Amino acid sequence: MLTIGLILPDVLGTYGDDGNALVLRQRARMRGIDTEIKPIKLGEAVPESLDVYCVGGGEDTAQVLASEHLRKDGGLIRAANAGRPILGICAGLQVLGTSFRASEGIVEGVGLIDATTVSLEKRAIGEVQSSPTGAGITAALDQPLTGFENHMGATILGPDASPLGRVTRGVGNTDALGASESPEQVGVEGVVQGNVICTYMHGPALARNPQLADLLLAQAMGTTLAELEPLDIEVVAQLRKERTR
Numbered sequence: 001m002l003t004i005g006l007i008l009p010d011v012l013g014t015y016g017d018d019g020n021a022l023v024l025r026q027r028a029r030m031r032g033i034d035t036e037i038k039p040i041k042l043g044e045a046v047p048e049s050l051d052v053y054c055v056g057g058g059e060d061t062a063q064v065l066a067s068e069h070l071r072k073d074g075g076l077i078r079a080a081n082a083g084r085p086i087l088g089i090c091a092g093l094q095v096l097g098t099s100f101r102a103s104e105g106i107v108e109g110v111g112l113i114d115a116t117t118v119s120l121e122k123r124a125i126g127e128v129q130s131s132p133t134g135a136g137i138t139a140a141l142d143q144p145l146t147g148f149e150n151h152m153g154a155t156i157l158g159p160d161a162s163p164l165g166r167v168t169r170g171v172g173n174t175d176a177l178g179a180s181e182s183p184e185q186v187g188v189e190g191v192v193q194g195n196v197i198c199t200y201m202h203g204p205a206l207a208r209n210p211q212l213a214d215l216l217l218a219q220a221m222g223t224t225l226a227e228l229e230p231l232d233i234e235v236v237a238q239l240r241k242e243r244t245r
């Protein structure tokens with residue numbers, strides 16, 4: 001049985017990112033793998049031995065609650081330390097970083113990725129597309145990554161983190177204001193650090209990026225992307241054709 005942890009859907013479930021867990025489950029089931037989603041709500045302990053974890057987007061106040069709970073509970077941190085694959089989307093990315101800005105000031109993050117989030121000059125809303133940079137476990141990705149970004153946060157990566165992609169459309173992690181002390185950070189999207197992959201792509205990201213979904217599944221199953229049986233799904237191909245340019 002493959003288990004997918006859906007982390008805090010009650011506070012980080014505003015943007016339909018729980019669809020990422022559904023995509024993982026469906027792609028696994030289509031390959032004949034018995035798979036279940038385990039939703040873990042605010043206040044509940046995060047089991048550390050699930051096969052893969054999805055952390056979604058949310059509003060600023062919800063992020064503060066999520067960060068406090070995940071730090072105090074420690075289950076997701078132990079899962080990351082054990083090399084379990086984790087996907088973080090938008091607010092999920094910010095919460096998994098070292099700190100982020102909220103209305104109450106700078107808030108401590110869970111610290112799974114070397115990334116801090118300040119503020120953009122203006123909210124980034126619209127299609128975002130990038131080419132995978134091939135960092136770490138994402139080395140096998142070669143298809144353009146596409147999604148829809150909607151954030152005010154500007155994320156700056158530290159030396160332990162690498163970007164997921166180079167932006168070809170949209171804003172990505174930061175604009176020039178957010179990166180005023182590190183201009184080289186403009187034009188990149190997402191974060192890869194160990195087995196943690198984070199992105200600003202909503203969509204949900206895995207519906208629009210089946211290769212990324214299969215990479216996470218492969219990690220969850222302890223195999224490689226190349227070894228997964230390919231799936232030919234016409235509606236996914238159609239969606240990518242509409243959204244990739």
Ligand code: GLN
Nearest residue numbers: 057058090091151152153
């Ligand atoms: N509240 C965060 C921001 O605006 C994240 C929003 C989101 O998850 N879409 O940056």
